[in-house]
Amino acid sequence: xxxxxLNHAIEVxxxxxxxxxxxxxxxxxxxxQSIAGFxxxxxxxxLFERVTEFINKALKGAGFPGLKNYYMLExxxxxxxxxMQLKGGYxxxxxxxxxxxxxxxxxxxxxPNARRAFEEALE
Amino acid sequence: MWNIxxxxxxQKQPEKNKPKSLEEILGKDAPRRKYPRRxxxxxxxxxxxxxxxxxxxxxxxxxxQRVAQEEPGKVSFSPKTDLAHQRQINSNNKLTSDSxxxxxxxxxxxxxxxxxxKAKASLGQIEEPNINLNNNTVARRTNSTVINGSPTDSPIxxxxxxxxxxxxxxxxxxxxxxxxVYLTAIIGKRDGKIYFREGADHYKVEAMNILVASLxxxxxxxxxxxxxxxxxxxxxxxxLLSLFxxxxxxxxxxxxxxxxxxxxxxxxxxxxxxxxxxxxENKKH
Numbered sequence: 241x242x243x244x245x246l247n248h249a250i251e252v253x254x255x256x257x258x259x260x261x262x263x264x265x266x267x268x269x270x271x272x273q274s275i276a277g278f279x280x281x282x283x284x285x286x287l288f289e290r291v292t293e294f295i296n297k298a299l300k301g302a303g304f305p306g307l308k309n310y311y312m313l314e315x316x317x318x319x320x321x322x323x324m325q326l327k328g329g330y331x332x333x334x335x336x337x338x339x340x341x342x343x344x345x346x347x348x349x350x351x352p353n354a355r356r357a358f359e360e361a362l363e
Numbered sequence: 364m365w366n367i368x369x370x371x372x373x374q375k376q377p378e379k380n381k382p383k384s385l386e387e388i389l390g391k392d393a394p395r396r397k398y399p400r401r402x403x404x405x406x407x408x409x410x411x412x413x414x415x416x417x418x419x420x421x422x423x424x425x426x427x428q429r430v431a432q433e434e435p436g437k438v439s440f441s442p443k444t445d446l447a448h449q450r451q452i453n454s455n456n457k458l459t460s461d462s463x464x465x466x467x468x469x470x471x472x473x474x475x476x477x478x479x480x481k482a483k484a485s486l487g488q489i490e491e492p493n494i495n496l497n498n499n500t501v502a503r504r505t506n507s508t509v510i511n512g513s514p515t516d517s518p519i520x521x522x523x524x525x526x527x528x529x530x531x532x533x534x535x536x537x538x539x540x541x542x543x544v545y546l547t548a549i550i551g552k553r554d555g556k557i558y559f560r561e562g563a564d565h566y567k568v569e570a571m572n573i574l575v576a577s578l579x580x581x582x583x584x585x586x587x588x589x590x591x592x593x594x595x596x597x598x599x600x601x602x603l604l605s606l607f608x609x610x611x612x613x614x615x616x617x618x619x620x621x622x623x624x625x626x627x628x629x630x631x632x633x634x635x636x637x638x639x640x641x642x643x644e645n646k647k648h
Binding site: 290297298302308310316321 | 597
């Protein structure tokens with residue numbers, strides 16, 4: 241893992257989302273411990289690690305297809321949590337202010353850009 | 364000089380303060396026990412210093428109980444025993460009153476646990492939950508329906524759902540989009556009961572309860588506000604939209620190629636939410 245490129249990936253996301261990005265963390269699945277982030281929240285990292293686990297279990301139990309790229313939770317007050325599933329068993333969780341960014345921009349531009357930047361850091 | 368000390372040291376210590384053994388009190392013929400078996404012997408025992416009042420009282424009570432079982436009618440409770448009994452009752456009452464407060468505090472978390480356990484049970488991870496919410500209310504499951512055990516509480520009427528009306532209107536809403544919808548289901552948050560379901564049979568939607576319970580617990584734990592909906596990107600070009608209402612949640616599994624997330628979130632979702640609230644409101648009246 242190239243740490244400089246990892247930090248660059250976070251900068252890419254910050255640039256795309258501007259002040260809509262409230263906080264984000266990248267962590268390795270199974271550890272729940274952040275390896276890079278912006279306004280890091282270790283508690284949220286640990287808990288969303290568990291949420292991903294619950295989602296995987298529930299999907300499997302229900303006979304649905306497995307989790308692919310991301311899941312998104314819209315919360316009260318236009319806050320949106322997105323957890324991206326990355327290569328190498330990493331996850332990237334982010335809290336976004338839904339009032340300040342369009343969903344289309346978030347899902348179709350910001351997330352793919354961030355994903356590409358992260359994959360460069362992995363190489 | 365040395366000898367004097369030696370002599371003094373070898374002299375036997377007076378046995379004035381030495382506590383008498385049970386054998387000495389009750390006689391050599393008495394059986395070797397820590398405490399007497401006969402009630403009368405307790406009178407002799409209480410005169411000595413070697414047994415504390417507490418231990419005598421405790422063992423006296425044991426003996427009384429045993430004699431009462433073995434020889435009914437022989438035992439009458441002494442004031443001392445009654446007093447100890449009353450003390451025990453008072454202490455128990457105090458504990459019960461304290462625990463009542465604790466129960467009220469833990470009621471909310473118990474409800475959350477109940478949801479979580481039910482979800483787990485539906486996945487076959489744990490046995491069917493049977494959790495007391497508080498002293499008066501017992502939630503038990505029969506045929507996927509929560510029955511409130513309290514005689515004073517009315518049954519949960521808000522769970523009733525006009526599935527026919529929902530099916531008719533929801534089909535109209537979903538027909539607006541030309542894409543493929545694999546499954547639509549409405550599930551009770553608390554009871555895990557499926558109130559409405561349309562689509563492929565092989566999906567065990569009740570297993571999704573674990574997700575709902577965990578999402579609510581986890582987001583509350585980190586201080587995030589209530590979840591309105593979730594959108595999960597799945598393999599096989601599918602997507603799962605979950606809408607969270609007060610008492611139910613609605614699941615829609617759809618194909619990503621034919622239905623965009625935007626169509627689901629901004630066209631279908633508001634109409635389904637409106638429909639749900641209308642049906643629930645009508646049911647209340």
